[in-house]
Structures are given as structure tokens and as C-alpha cells.
Amino acid sequence: MTGAGDEAEMTQTTTELDGPVSIVLVDDHEMFRSGVRAEMERHRDRVTVVGEGQDVETSVSAVMGSLPRVVLLDVHLPGGGGAEVIRRCEAAGLGSATRFLALSVSDAAEDVITVIRAGARGYVTKSISSEDLLSAIERVATGDAVFSPRLAGFVLDAFSGSIEVASIDEDLDRLSPREREVMRLIARGYAYKEVAKELFISVKTVETHVSNVLRKLQLSNRYELTRWATDRRLI
Incomplete structure (x- = not known):
């Protein structure tokens, strides 16, 4: 706070x-x-x-x-x-x-x-x-x-229907809760060290989570990830 x-x-x-x-x-x-x-x-x-x-x-x-x-x-x-x-x-x-x-x-x-x-x-x-x-x-x-x-x-x-919640849920269901946290921070431009500090985990663990996120969402790099998250209003 x-x-x-x-x-x-x-x-x-x-x-x-x-x-x-x-x-x-x-x-x-x-x-x-x-x-x-x-x-x-x-x-x-x-x-x-x-x-x-x-x-x-x-x-x-x-x-x-x-x-x-x-x-x-x-x-x-x-x-x-x-x-x-x-x-x-x-x-x-x-x-x-x-x-x-x-x-x-x-x-x-x-x-x-x-x-x-x-x-x-x-x-x-x-x-x-x-x-x-x-x-x-x-x-x-x-x-x-x-x-x-x-x-x-x-x-x-x-509740007005402007956000397609069902499609967002389907995509995010592929990710674990921790992978979702890492995904959002990376998509916002955080460096791996910053993500590690924010979530109290090691840089190596961050790297593993990012790799899993990209694989599960069928994305190639963090730039595609940022665009993916932005399109879905997740950041």
C-alpha cells in the first residue's frame, strides 16, 4: 500500500x-x-x-x-x-x-x-x-x-456485454494463477528481475513461467504477449 x-x-x-x-x-x-x-x-x-x-x-x-x-x-x-x-x-x-x-x-x-x-x-x-x-x-x-x-x-x-468474458475465460483457463500474474506483469513491460521481486520468486522461476505462458497461448515472444493481453483488456 x-x-x-x-x-x-x-x-x-x-x-x-x-x-x-x-x-x-x-x-x-x-x-x-x-x-x-x-x-x-x-x-x-x-x-x-x-x-x-x-x-x-x-x-x-x-x-x-x-x-x-x-x-x-x-x-x-x-x-x-x-x-x-x-x-x-x-x-x-x-x-x-x-x-x-x-x-x-x-x-x-x-x-x-x-x-x-x-x-x-x-x-x-x-x-x-x-x-x-x-x-x-x-x-x-x-x-x-x-x-x-x-x-x-x-x-x-x-454486464453490458462490451467485454467477451467467456472467450477471455477460455484462454486464461490454460494458465495457472501464478502464470496469469507473471503474464500480466511481463505484458506491462516488467523485466524478469522486477517480476521476481514483485512476486517473491526467483528469476529462473519467472523464466519458466513465461516459457509456459507463451507455449500455452501459442505466442512467440513477449511483444506478442503484450498485444494479446492488451486486446483482451487484461492490462
């Missing part, structure tokens, strides 16, 4: 809060969870962290065990992703009092649409400032939907 990266566009609050919002943090990067938890603990009058998850299984267990008001949910997780966490929690009988707010490095249309269709009440990126994130948590807890203006546009386009 940074000082003023991705201010969320929010609607009017529908209900009042009666105390700090209980939250569960879901992210497969321990360092990121630690950073968010430390920031949240500085604002205990507004939020309280009651659980954490690092993959689908641990996340579902944390949510169902603590029944928080809000789940801060990463989109890409081992075991099926953030949308799978929502689906499993709902299948296990999670009530509507718990709401999901996606917090992800990705701002790709496909990721936004997938998690919103699964039931998330909002989507913000990890560039959001601490204050905006706190406000987003409180707004989602009271029933609002929270998006940045760019991401809200993706949702509107998807």
Missing part, C-alpha cells in the same frame, strides 16, 4: 457501524499479510484482525471459524483463487453478514469480473492508501460496493 495510489470510489453508507470491523486477511504472501496486519493494528478503534489465510483451505477455515464482517481477499491463491474461497464459504452456510472485499495486485478485467460474479462486494488494488483501505473496509461492512473508477468500468462493461 502507498500514500495515494488508488483511491476507491464509494457510494453512500447504508447502515451504521457499532464498533471496530472484524476482518480476515487472505493472501498467500506472508510479508504482505504482516504489513497489512501491522497497519490495521494501528487503527484498532476501526478494525480488528480476527484471522488469516494463505490458500483456499486455510482461508475458508479462518472465515468460517471467526465469521468476520469483512474478508480482505487476494484474487490469486493456491487451491483455486479468491472466487473459490467465496464459493466454498457460501456452500458451508456463511451468512450475508460477512462480506468480501478483493485486495489484489491485479487490476485486470477478468480478475475483477470473476471475483465480483462470485460474490465480492468490492475490488481495490494493493496500491491503495491505508486510509482509503480502512474506509473501503468500513463501507463494505455497512453494505456499500467499493471500486476504483477504472475497475468499476470493467464491471459495467462486462
Whole structure:
């Protein structure tokens, strides 16, 4: 999170809060969870962290065990992703009092649409400032939907039919969640070392993922990959 990266566009609050919002943090990067938890603990009058998850299984267990008001949910997780966490929690009988707010490095249309269709009440990126994130948590807890203006546009386009979600899903189904993350960063012009630093993996692992992505999508180089991702509004 940074000082003023991705201010969320929010609607009017529908209900009042009666105390700090209980939250569960879901992210497969321990360092990121630690950073968010430390920031949240500085604002205990507004939020309280009651659980954490690092993959689908641990996340579902944390949510169902603590029944928080809000789940801060990463989109890409081992075991099926953030949308799978929502689906499993709902299948296990999670009530509507718990709401999901996606917090992800990705701002790709496909990721936004997938998690919103699964039931998330909002989507913000990890560039959001601490204050905006706190406000987003409180707004989602009271029933609002929270998006940045760019991401809200993706949702509107998807439901108006401007984005062909089915064809995007078919292409991306060939890629693993990690390959999708690498693909988007490479398509945005990141160097291999930058991708490795961003995703906490080795350069060699990045090279392997890029090779797999190009092979699965039947592309020849990163320039074709950039054009492919741009055409599908994934970057």
C-alpha cells in the first residue's frame, strides 16, 4: 500500500457501524499479510484482525471459524483463487453478514469480473492508501460496493456485454494463477528481475513461467504477449 495510489470510489453508507470491523486477511504472501496486519493494528478503534489465510483451505477455515464482517481477499491463491474461497464459504452456510472485499495486485478485467460474479462486494488494488483501505473496509461492512473508477468500468462493461468474458475465460483457463500474474506483469513491460521481486520468486522461476505462458497461448515472444493481453483488456 502507498500514500495515494488508488483511491476507491464509494457510494453512500447504508447502515451504521457499532464498533471496530472484524476482518480476515487472505493472501498467500506472508510479508504482505504482516504489513497489512501491522497497519490495521494501528487503527484498532476501526478494525480488528480476527484471522488469516494463505490458500483456499486455510482461508475458508479462518472465515468460517471467526465469521468476520469483512474478508480482505487476494484474487490469486493456491487451491483455486479468491472466487473459490467465496464459493466454498457460501456452500458451508456463511451468512450475508460477512462480506468480501478483493485486495489484489491485479487490476485486470477478468480478475475483477470473476471475483465480483462470485460474490465480492468490492475490488481495490494493493496500491491503495491505508486510509482509503480502512474506509473501503468500513463501507463494505455497512453494505456499500467499493471500486476504483477504472475497475468499476470493467464491471459495467462486462454486464453490458462490451467485454467477451467467456472467450477471455477460455484462454486464461490454460494458465495457472501464478502464470496469469507473471503474464500480466511481463505484458506491462516488467523485466524478469522486477517480476521476481514483485512476486517473491526467483528469476529462473519467472523464466519458466513465461516459457509456459507463451507455449500455452501459442505466442512467440513477449511483444506478442503484450498485444494479446492488451486486446483482451487484461492490462
